[in-house]
Amino acid sequence: MRFGSDAFLRLSALSASASALLSLNDQQPLTSSLGAIPSSEDSAYRVPLLTLHRDLVNIPSISGSEADVTLFLEKALTRLNFTVTLQPLPKTATNPAARFNVIAWPGRDDHTPPAGFHDRVLITSHIDVVPPFIPYALHSTRIPPHQPLNFTDLHPSTLISGRGTVDAKGSVAAQITAAALLLRSGSIPPHSIALLYVVGEEVDGDGMKYFSSSLQHSSASSPTRHHQKLKAAIFGEPTEGKLACGHKGIALAAVVATGKAGHSGYPWLGKSATAVLVRGLGGLLDAELGSSERFGNTTVNVGVLEGGVAANVIAKEARARLAVRVALGDRRTGAEIVGGRMRSVLEEVDSEALRLEFGGGYGPVECECDVDGFETMVANYGTDVPNLEGDHVSYLYGPGSILVAHGDDEGLTIKDLEDAVEGYKRLIKHAVEA
Numbered sequence: 079m080r081f082g083s084d085a086f087l088r089l090s091a092l093s094a095s096a097s098a099l100l101s102l103n104d105q106q107p108l109t110s111s112l113g114a115i116p117s118s119e120d121s122a123y124r125v126p127l128l129t130l131h132r133d134l135v136n137i138p139s140i141s142g143s144e145a146d147v148t149l150f151l152e153k154a155l156t157r158l159n160f161t162v163t164l165q166p167l168p169k170t171a172t173n174p175a176a177r178f179n180v181i182a183w184p185g186r187d188d189h190t191p192p193a194g195f196h197d198r199v200l201i202t203s204h205i206d207v208v209p210p211f212i213p214y215a216l217h218s219t220r221i222p223p224h225q226p227l228n229f230t231d232l233h234p235s236t237l238i239s240g241r242g243t244v245d246a247k248g249s250v251a252a253q254i255t256a257a258a259l260l261l262r263s264g265s266i267p268p269h270s271i272a273l274l275y276v277v278g279e280e281v282d283g284d285g286m287k288y289f290s291s292s293l294q295h296s297s298a299s300s301p302t303r304h305h306q307k308l309k310a311a312i313f314g315e316p317t318e319g320k321l322a323c324g325h326k327g328i329a330l331a332a333v334v335a336t337g338k339a340g341h342s343g344y345p346w347l348g349k350s351a352t353a354v355l356v357r358g359l360g361g362l363l364d365a366e367l368g369s370s371e372r373f374g375n376t377t378v379n380v381g382v383l384e385g386g387v388a389a390n391v392i393a394k395e396a397r398a399r400l401a402v403r404v405a406l407g408d409r410r411t412g413a414e415i416v417g418g419r420m421r422s423v424l425e426e427v428d429s430e431a432l433r434l435e436f437g438g439g440y441g442p443v444e445c446e447c448d449v450d451g452f453e454t455m456v457a458n459y460g461t462d463v464p465n466l467e468g469d470h471v472s473y474l475y476g477p478g479s480i481l482v483a484h485g486d487d488e489g490l491t492i493k494d495l496e497d498a499v500e501g502y503k504r505l506i507k508h509a510v511e512a
Contacts, residue, residue, distance in 0.1 A: 123255055127495060128229045128238075130154065131251035134205075135214040135240045141206040144277040148178045151205065151250075151275055155180070158258050160273065161187045167277065167288050179285050180205070180275040184261050184268035195293065195308055198272045199509040201257055201502075203249040203314030203476070204279030204286075204462060208484050212241035217489075232492055239489035244478030248490055248498065249314025250275060252477060256502035265503075270510045279462050286465040294467065308470040310446075310509040312502070315461050315476045316483055316490075319497050321505070322474035323447035325457035326373050327404035327464075329413040329439030332397055333358055333424065335385070335431050339394040348392035352385045354431045355396040361423045367416050368406030373442045373456060376405045376416055403458055404441050412441015440464050445474045449508050452501070471512070475505055 139147040152162045160182035167177045216227070218236040242248075257273065260266045276285030315322075335355035340348025359380055367376040378400055385396025402420075404412040417436040424432040443463050447454045452475075459480055463472050477498035478490035 123259065123499065124492070124496065125229045127251060127255045127499060128232075128492065130254065131238070131243070131247060131495060132214050134247040134251060135238075135242050138211040139206055139242070140209045140211065141278055141281045142173050142177070143175060144206050145176055145178070147205050148180055148275075148277070151180045155182045155254070155273065158254070159186060160184055165289060165292065167284065177277050177285075179277060179289050180273070181289075182273040184257075184271065195272055197307075197309045199270060199506060200272050200274055200308050200311040200466075200470075201253050201314075201506065202274040202276065202286075202311060202462070202466075203246045203253060204277070205247070205250060205275045206277050206280050206285075207242040207245065207247070208280050210241070212239070212486070212488065214238070214240040214243070234491065234493035234496065236492045237489050238492065238495075239487065241488060244316045244488050244490050245480070245483035246279075246314055246316065246476065248316070248478050248495055249476035252495055252498035253312075253314050253502050256499045256506060259499070260503055260506055265507060266510045271506065276462065283462050283465040286462040290465060290467045307468055308466075310471040310473065310512070311463075311466055312473045312475065312505055312509060313445075313461055313463050314502075315457070315459075315474060316478040316480045317455055317457065317474060317476050318479050319453075319477055319494065319501060320455040320475070321447045321449055321452035322445055322457050323372065323454050324442060324444040325459060325461060325463070325474065326376075327407075327409065327412045327439060327441040327443060328460045329402040329404055329416055330437035331400045331402060331417065331420065332435040332437070333362070333400065334433050334435060335396040335428075336433075337392065337394050337396075337431060340392040342390040342392055345392060349431065350392050351396040351431065352393040354428050355383075355385060355398060358424050358427045358432045359398055361427045362400075362420060365419070365423045367402070367419050368404070368412075370406050370442065372444075373405035374458075377403045377458075379403075402439070404439065407441040409441050409443055409464055413439035415441070443472075445472045447473075449473075449505065451504055471509065473505055473509065475501060 133150065134147060137147040137150055148164060152164060155162045163181045164178040165181055167179070216236060216238055218232055257271060261268060274289060276289060278284040279286065333355060335351040335358065337349035337351030337354060362378050369375045380398055381401055382399040386393035402416060404416050406412055407415045421434050424434055445463065457474070457480065461474060463474060477494040482488050
């Protein structure tokens with residue numbers, strides 16, 4: 079599905095990066111008025127890589143309002159000789175806006191390739207970001223004042239800041255650059271990969287969940303696709319340029335306390351729900367809820383506290399909303415195991431006044447990390463990996479640190495991006511050839 083021409087007119091000023099990407103085959107060394115840029119393969123694609131990254135970051139795409147960046151990516155990938163499909167997500171009462179996942183295959187075709195996704199390596203990340211929008215900025219002391227900016231003049235240590243520079247438009251730009259380079263050099267066959275850029279990852283993963291359900295639906299409804307499945311999926315998230323062996327699971331829950339209202343001068347005549355809630359939360363924070371050698375300890379974050387009506391009134395009701403990072407069990411069982419342990423803790427504190435409203439979740443997610451040339455790590459944050467159903471191999475990798483993602487100082491260096499292109503090239507080739 080494609081938008082009409084009117085929609086593209088709104089993005090005409092953003093076509094520069096798509097045009098620049100056409101030069102990815104140019105391997106001539108680049109130099110700077112400040113001295114030679116390191117003569118590595120990285121420098122040959124610096125301009126198209128940084129231009130694409132800049133334009134992606136400069137397009138606001140807070141979760142739920144990703145349409146403009148979706149249109150831009152369709153145009154950029156089409157210029158790179160991909161067949162692009164925009165997959166519409168169902169509109170909802172809470173989000174009635176038009177929203178689309180971006181799906182692309184190498185080569186030009188008006189339809190989904192006959193083989194679909196069968197035995198392909200899916201290269202994927204998300205194009206939505208958390209609020210607020212923070213514009214793109216470069217921070218370099220090596221550019222003299224009033225000198226026109228030229229990406230080739232920038233030192234690899236130059237910091238790039240702005241919302242999404244790390245999470246996850248850095249991954250998107252590096253993935254597209256790496257895939258284009260591999261295809262143009264003939265290092266991988268066109269039918270071996272597909273690209274997917276989804277919406278909604280930062281909220282509830284609805285973009286990836288919808289894509290996953292569409293694969294299952296098409297497989298069930300079409301005998302010719304019944305046995306089709308992905309060979310592997312490479313997920314782009316900030317991993318500091320290391321290959322993640324997986325990440326903790328997550329469970330969402332609320333602790334609810336019920337008391338008896340009364341005058342604060344006579345606390346023995348009532349029962350304070352807020353006091354009980356505090357004791358219950360203390361029990362959860364101090365409890366051993368489960369751990370594993372790979373993922374460490376299960377941790378509890380008390381995100382929201384609500385309760386009471388006035389300082390001089392014994393609170394009748396109180397509530398806390400929690401995010402629990404699950405470190406034990408497997409993807410399907412870990413969250414329920416932790417939920418059971420949380421209920422036991424609350425029962426010991428006050429079985430009558432406290433109850434757990436458990437929203438479910440998933441346990442630790444394991445990814446493949448035995449690939450030559452990569453350092454490894456384990457992530458504490460959630461990703462879209464568990465939202466893509468199937469028995470394919472999953473990899474998790476990308477530039478930048480999660481420690482600055484979502485913050486006012488979100489940013490990464492030029493070297494981070496260039497290293498990520500090389501990392502994705504190695505990882506894509508490994509997944510294709512495995």
